[in-house]
Amino acid sequence: MSSSRFTALLFALVAALAVLTLSTSAQETCSATSKCGEAAPCCSSYGYCGSSTTHCLGSCDPTSSFSPSSCKPMPKCKPQTISFENNAKPWVAAASYRGDPDQAPFTLDEGVVEPSKSGTKMILTKKGAAQRGTLLSTTRYWYYGQASAVMKHGSWAGVVNTFIGMSATKDEIDFEYTTSSDQDVETNYYWTGQAEGYTHGYSVPSSVLNSVSKPSRFSVKDWHTYTIDWSPNRLRWIIDGTVVRTLYRKNTLHSKDGLYHYPSSPMRLQLSIWGAGDGTFPKGTVEWAGGLIDWSKATNGRFVNMVKSVTISCNDPDDVKNDRPNYAFSAKKVNPLNGQPKVLATSRSSIMS
Numbered sequence: 001m002s003s004s005r006f007t008a009l010l011f012a013l014v015a016a017l018a019v020l021t022l023s024t025s026a027q028e029t030c031s032a033t034s035k036c037g038e039a040a041p042c043c044s045s046y047g048y049c050g051s052s053t054t055h056c057l058g059s060c061d062p063t064s065s066f067s068p069s070s071c072k073p074m075p076k077c078k079p080q081t082i083s084f085e086n087n088a089k090p091w092v093a094a095a096s097y098r099g100d101p102d103q104a105p106f107t108l109d110e111g112v113v114e115p116s117k118s119g120t121k122m123i124l125t126k127k128g129a130a131q132r133g134t135l136l137s138t139t140r141y142w143y144y145g146q147a148s149a150v151m152k153h154g155s156w157a158g159v160v161n162t163f164i165g166m167s168a169t170k171d172e173i174d175f176e177y178t179t180s181s182d183q184d185v186e187t188n189y190y191w192t193g194q195a196e197g198y199t200h201g202y203s204v205p206s207s208v209l210n211s212v213s214k215p216s217r218f219s220v221k222d223w224h225t226y227t228i229d230w231s232p233n234r235l236r237w238i239i240d241g242t243v244v245r246t247l248y249r250k251n252t253l254h255s256k257d258g259l260y261h262y263p264s265s266p267m268r269l270q271l272s273i274w275g276a277g278d279g280t281f282p283k284g285t286v287e288w289a290g291g292l293i294d295w296s297k298a299t300n301g302r303f304v305n306m307v308k309s310v311t312i313s314c315n316d317p318d319d320v321k322n323d324r325p326n327y328a329f330s331a332k333k334v335n336p337l338n339g340q341p342k343v344l345a346t347s348r349s350s351i352m353s
Helices: 003-020 206-212 283-288
Strands: 080-083 091-093 106-110 112-114 120-125 134-138 145-152 159-167 172-177 185-190 224-230 234-239 242-248 267-275 302-312 326-334 341-346
Touching (some): 112 134, 120 134, 145 159, 185 234, 206 242, 267 302
Antiparallel strands (some): 080 302, 106 134, 112 120, 159 172, 159 267, 172 185, 234 242
């Protein structure tokens, strides 16, 4: 797999999901070196200050907000299996979400989902409500453990399907499926969103994929269980029970800053379909996705991936294993291993009035 395709990934995802924000024309921008002011204290994941649910929930960036505590606390992980079968609707529109995870297991952040007997259809269209694709995000955060998605994807040039974990500090763990090859399964990770030469991406070889599916040939068009097994010291990507990649934290120690460049902050799990080849992205992104989208191959004008279920197990670190219901980033303490604000357990409410 060429590095240029991975080079495009992080920026393509940010661009594709930026449409989820409110109009930013009058909003102050924010970054780690230019934090939000007290009047609009929360920095959204897209780099704008405000005080709405768009800014202070979800992926509110604690390192760029007025204070890490400006972001609302993050509901703790809860072991659960979320079924999308039998026309289930385990989501709430993001605009209606106020920070209470009991509203639904997922928010629909963008696009169109259609329930069906065999699972939820996530949709991408050339025009209309799904023009920028579809994104579902968990309302509870995941802080080590296992997360599995049973899903399938049709394999079209320019169309990307993902199952990822994404934290407020832009730690990230990915499964990605793209190009017209039905054996294009890519894994990736990021620490605080840093590109680091785009050396973290890895395409699972066809020989490994086919060994997973013996005696049948592997295809992402079939139902498979994709699992992320994440602990403080080890990260594994697993397909149908077979480990296809392993990363150890000890191997991510950075020589210049002495920090482990290893994903280690609470994440929301996200499922998405989006059009990297829709003609609005740079050349590198289009190449990474396998070319421009051929809309003549869209059945009834739609590309669809399907999700049958998501299963989550939790393995909170000992220092947050208590009866306090939420995680929060400390305003004063820093985790010496990763350089990020320390994650604490808190009784402060995650709900916005």
